Amino acid sequence: MGRGSKGKQKGAVAVTVALSMIFLLGFGAMAIDIGNLLVARNQLQNAADAAALAGAGCLKPRAECSNTTAAQPDFTTAAATASTFSTSSSTNTVQGSVVQASTVATGYWNATGTPYGIEALPFTPGANDLPAVQVTINKDGSNANGAVPVFLGAVLGANILKASAVATAVLSSPGNVGPGGLFPLAMSQCLFNTYWDSVADAPKTSPTSGTVSGFNYPQVAGQPYIFQIGSSYQYGTCQSGQWTTFDVNNNSASYARTLLTSGNSTTFSVGGSPGTWIQTGEENTLFNNTATCSAAGNGQCAWVTVPVVADPGTSGFQPVVAFACLHILNASNGSLPYVLVQMTNDMSHCETPNSGGVGPSYGAYTPPRLVQ
Incomplete structure (x- = not known):
């Protein structure tokens, strides 16, 4: 075999290795960034869960909520509590940063799941409709929370990653x-x-x-x-x-x-x-x-x-x-x-x-x- 053929083979191997490296880097980027995305998603859910539960705890009269004489259910105090809790520097952080923005909704949740989802106010509840607080936290670049950071995903053209979480908490009299x-x-x-x-x-x-x-x-x-x-x-x-x-x-x-x-x-x-x-x-x-x-x-x-x-x-x-x-x-x-x-x-x-x-x-x- 001539020297020219060997040179061509070496060049082809170099190109193959280069392409393989890009391919492998892409997989590495996906593994790292997807893993980071899942961590962010889990932390967002924990933050939303905690805020919804804190808000639901104020739907009824409670000394700690300063609403012992409020009408029931006290959606105003519950929503304010959930909002404050979700952005508190001492309660919720996602990837080392304090949550800056959240969306809080109040209404009723049907215990039988019919219909499924929160019924917005004003609403006349039935026997199975429970007062509820819903908290949504996004980390998708649409608000002050920013987006989930990208480490190696740029290799594949990804500049931002998006994550969000929704939590709904209810309160009831015990059955x-x-x-x-x-x-x-x-x-x-x-x-x-x-x-x-x-x-x-x-x-x-x-x-x-x-x-x-x-x-x-x-x-x-x-x-x-x-x-x-x-x-x-x-x-x-x-x-x-x-x-x-x-x-x-x-x-x-x-x-x-x-x-x-x-x-x-x-x-x-x-x-x-x-x-x-x-x-x-x-x-x-x-x-x-x-x-x-x-x-x-x-x-x-x-x-x-x-x-x-x-x-x-x-x-x-x-x-x-x-x-x-x-x-x-x-x-x-x-x-x-x-x-x-x-x-x-x-x-x-x-x-x-x-x-x-x-x-x-x-x-x-x-x-x-x-x-x-």
């Missing part, structure tokens, strides 16, 4: 409560209705301070009524409650006493069968123990979620109608034993652990949760 979420006192639905304003979705409040007709305890103007829950053996149905041992058929005070601190061991659902076990008798010792853990005592049971039943005067298993939030002020085991309480809907205290689903609005809430 079910898991282990440890309930206090073992079942109150009557009639009693609840007496002290709850279903139109305002809030506790009824006292118009004046001091002595108020129909009450045995001084009231505070503008605050939820302070009232007694007593055994059905001493009080009428609309003033009664009864100790419950949840899923266990047990009428002993000693067993019920253990539940004051441990709560339910199984999950309870609204309308579930067989329901919660209503004890017989007054169980006076339980009133003493409740006084110890009440707001007047060590505060361990100052704020609780309780099951609501139709008639706690009837012993045996009864279906749970709803879950209510109570502020337990004190208790007494005198000749007419009672637990002294207020109805409440402050999410600072009424966010029920291990709860979910959708149930009637009786003051208790599930923790905010993501649906998108």
Whole structure:
């Protein structure tokens, strides 16, 4: 073979190697930049999720949101909270930079997924429509967040990469409560209705301070009524409650006493069968123990979620109608034993652990949760 042929072969190899290098660099660029794009996408989603959850936590009255007297749901405060959280230098960064811009929408999300997506305001919600906060964060070059940086993608002609994330969080009243979420006192639905304003979705409040007709305890103007829950053996149905041992058929005070601190061991659902076990008798010792853990005592049971039943005067298993939030002020085991309480809907205290689903609005809430 002549020298000219060898020279041509060497030239062809050089061209092939050069083309291969470009090809390999292109694949390397794709691997590096796509990997970086996926990291950015994940960080954007984390930021959007956190902001949506923060906003949803302010849809209902909450001391930390400074909206304890706001109408419900409080979309204005929820949107402002989500927006502030999403661009806070202490909460959200994407690829080392603080998020500069986000879009926040509020409305309702249907729990059944029909339709799917957020229903914009104004909107008249149905039973399965939950107040929602939606946060969108883009890193696509369209706003102050910029675009996802390109490292080697320019080899293939890519100058910018785009990523975005959407998160929607909702809030609901619990349809079910898991282990440890309930206090073992079942109150009557009639009693609840007496002290709850279903139109305002809030506790009824006292118009004046001091002595108020129909009450045995001084009231505070503008605050939820302070009232007694007593055994059905001493009080009428609309003033009664009864100790419950949840899923266990047990009428002993000693067993019920253990539940004051441990709560339910199984999950309870609204309308579930067989329901919660209503004890017989007054169980006076339980009133003493409740006084110890009440707001007047060590505060361990100052704020609780309780099951609501139709008639706690009837012993045996009864279906749970709803879950209510109570502020337990004190208790007494005198000749007419009672637990002294207020109805409440402050999410600072009424966010029920291990709860979910959708149930009637009786003051208790599930923790905010993501649906998108």
